[in-house]
Amino acid sequence: MKLLYFAWFREKAGVAQEQASPPDSVTTVALLVDWLKSRGNGYAEAFADASVIRVAVNQEYVSMDYPVAPGDEVAFFPPMTGG
């Protein structure tokens, strides 16, 4: 699974992108967030406030209950500020 981080998620997590192999029990975005938080350090801080977590799976904006699978590209970022 390819993980991407943007804006202050990238700064807090300390990484722009990485390959990860979460356990099989991680089947949704929300479970992936829990798993990443358990890694501690910057991850715990980046994901501390659930209200500002936005996520895209394979470049589509999705909600926290969306399924994830090995091979997916999952991106985490704060609310978008385009325009």
Add this chain to the structure above:
Amino acid sequence: MIRVQAEDFDVGRELEKLSQGNHGIGGVCTFVGLVRDMVEDGAGDNSGDKAIQAMTLEHYPEMTEKALIEIEAEAQARWPLEATLIIHRFGRLEPGARIVMVATASAHREAAIEACHFLIDWLKTKAPFWKLEETPDGGQWVDAHAGDDAATERWVKDKPGAAE
């Protein structure tokens, strides 16, 4: 048409290209977003205003294009438009620089004006860009405003018959 680029653009030339050769177009509406040299603290007065030296726009390249195409298609589905253009820049931009341009062309003004307003509202909350402002106190990420969500939401509620 959508474009995501680091380079600046020429508004006049873009508008000329947009309507060129299509004499069914009776009106073109344009919005151009610029980098300001001040940022408010949200208090509503000028007490917390801060100077900004520059703004860096980060984006998610693989997703940006898709998102802009979807937003443009939504406008075209809602209003009878002859042509549309979205140009969004990324990278480091200084005050006065153009960030974004939206242009909509239609036979009549209502569709052009409403669609232009819709597009810029949706870009705010649905295009994967993030803004980092350089201030005297260091870099700070621009927070999304509740007002932006409300502006997006307005078009969700107005959806049926928005073009009537």
